[in-house]
Amino acid sequence: MEAPKKDIHEVMEDYDKLHNIPIDVTQTISHEEFVKGLQDGTVGFAPRGGEAVRLASGGGRVFFTICLLLYLVAPVLVIPVWAYHERNWWLLLGIVVASLIAPQLAQRKGSSIGGLLLLASIIFFFTKGVHNYFTFFPVCALWSYFFFQLAEAVQGESARQTLIGSPERFRREVAAGGLYIWRKRDLP
Numbered sequence: 001m002e003a004p005k006k007d008i009h010e011v012m013e014d015y016d017k018l019h020n021i022p023i024d025v026t027q028t029i030s031h032e033e034f035v036k037g038l039q040d041g042t043v044g045f046a047p048r049g050g051e052a053v054r055l056a057s058g059g060g061r062v063f064f065t066i067c068l069l070l071y072l073v074a075p076v077l078v079i080p081v082w083a084y085h086e087r088n089w090w091l092l093l094g095i096v097v098a099s100l101i102a103p104q105l106a107q108r109k110g111s112s113i114g115g116l117l118l119l120a121s122i123i124f125f126f127t128k129g130v131h132n133y134f135t136f137f138p139v140c141a142l143w144s145y146f147f148f149q150l151a152e153a154v155q156g157e158s159a160r161q162t163l164i165g166s167p168e169r170f171r172r173e174v175a176a177g178g179l180y181i182w183r184k185r186d187l188p
Contacts (some may be wrong), residue, residue, distance in 0.1 A: 071143070
C-alpha cells in the first residue's frame with residue numbers, strides 16, 4: 001500500500017515536530033496568554049529588526065546604557081591612562097581586547113569563557129603580579145565580558161517587563177510586526 005501524499009505544509013509541520021522547532025504564535029496570541037506563557041516558560045519572544053532594548057523602558061533602559069558605556073567606552077578612557085601610568089604603550093592593546101574581542105566572546109552561548117577569564121586573571125595575578133601583560137589582558141577581557149553579559153540580561157528582562165506590564169505596547173508591537181512570539185512544542 002502506498003502512503004497518502006502530504007502537502008508541503010504537512011511535511012514542514014512533521015519536520016518542525018521532529019526537530020522541536022517552536023510554533024510561531026505572533027498573530028494569534030493574546031496578551032493574557034503571552035504573560036502566562038512567559039511566567040511558565042512555554043512562550044518566548046524576540047524583537048524583529050533590532051535589539052530588545054528598544055522595548056525596554058525606565059530604569060532598565062538606563063541600567064542597560066550604563067552597562068553599555070562600561071564595556072565599550074570605559075576601556076577607551078581608562079586603559080590609556082593606565083598605560084601612561086605604567087609607561088608601557090603595549091597595554092593599549094587592552095582596548096582591542098576589551099572593546100572588540102571580549103564582546104564577541106560574550107555572544108557565544110553556552111560557553112565557559114567567562115569562567116576561564118576569571119581563572120586566568122586570578123592565576124596570573126598571584127603568579128605574575130598586577131603589572132604584567134598576562135594579568136592585564138585577561139582582566140580587560142573579563143571586564144567587558146561581564147558588562148556585556150549584564151547588559152544583555154538587563155535589556156532582555158526590561159523588555160520582558162515592559163511587554164508584561166503594558167498590554168497596549170504589546171498589541172502595538174505585534175500589529176507593527178515588531179515582535180516574533182513562539183510557543184514551545186510539547187515534548188512527547
